[in-house]
Amino acid sequence: MARHPILLDCDPGQDDAVAILLALAAEDALETIALTTVAGNVPLDRTTDNALRLVELAGAEVPVHAGADRPLLRPLVTAEQVHGPTGIDGADLPPTGRRPAPGHAACALVDAIRSRPPASVTLVATGPLTNLALAFRLAPDLPGRLRRVAIMGGAIGLGNVTPAAEFNFHVDPHAARIVFESGADIVLFPLDVTHQVRVTEERLARIRAVGNPAARAVAGMLAFYRGRNPEGGPPQAPLHDPCPVAWLLEPQLFRGRRAEVTIETDSPLGLGRSYVDFRSADPNALVMEQADAEGLFALLCARLARL
Helix, strand or coil, rough: CCEEEEEEEEECCCCHHHHHHHHHCCCCCCEEEEEEEEECCCCCCHHHHHHHHHHHHHCCCCEEECCCCCCCCCCCCCCCCCCCCCCCCCCCCCCCCCCCCCCCCCHHHHHHHHHCCCCCCCCEEEECCCCHHHHHCCCCCCHHHHHHEECCCCCCCCCCCCCCCCHHHHHHHHHHHHHCCCCEEEEECCHHHHHHCCCHHHHHHHHHHHHHHHHHHHHHHHHHHHHCCCCCCCCECCCCCCCHHHHHHCCHEEEEEEEEEECCCCCCCCCCCEEEEECCCCCCCEEEECCCCHHHHHHHHHHCCCC
């Protein structure tokens, strides 16, 4: 069976790191053309270095292109209070001699998508959508050339940075709006579904039991991440960013409905809010609502064992 070509745009971040390793561990099913990085969970120099270290950990030969170091119109907001100063605290990965591939991430996205047959490449986005918005502005034909865009972001209900907004869309709401108005075939994994995928102590133990360096790094990251609950209360770790990759590998793990998604860019109070209208006659996204968390962790453990 032919492998599904993907581009993974990310801001690692422990949960982005797990998404990267899951994709690279599935080389029989997914052809990861490139990783592109954006400022988000931590600044761009850190997200790029993290991506390079993770590619080395996986033993992969995948280029990493650095992209936007700030949102389109707003100052950068980062999340070290959740992810630690490195973004992947707990992984304990050594420095790498690898360097980013030449060219801005937005240009790399344009070139990679145009080099492949139409409707063959899926673009997976797990950070702020700045690189995607830049690429879509550089090449207006790009949304129509993609197979789909699978995005972790937004919320049907409450956000996790403000009552209105989820982090990725809050960081760069203007970029998110460009992407959702682009005409691309979008599959959205909002907080409402990713919050169903929790790292419990038992699930963390299963990851540790895999025993190889990649699984140990994932277990270390998730143990750190699980203890950093900015809302207070008991440890929790919704595993947001692996969801789109898991869906590409096992789509039966998720269920959703089509809806019209609009991004708020005008109201200071609601900046980055994703309005999800399931009643719209003009839907622009498949919005996931249900996840099989046990199935996802079984998939993750099975794939990590291959690295």
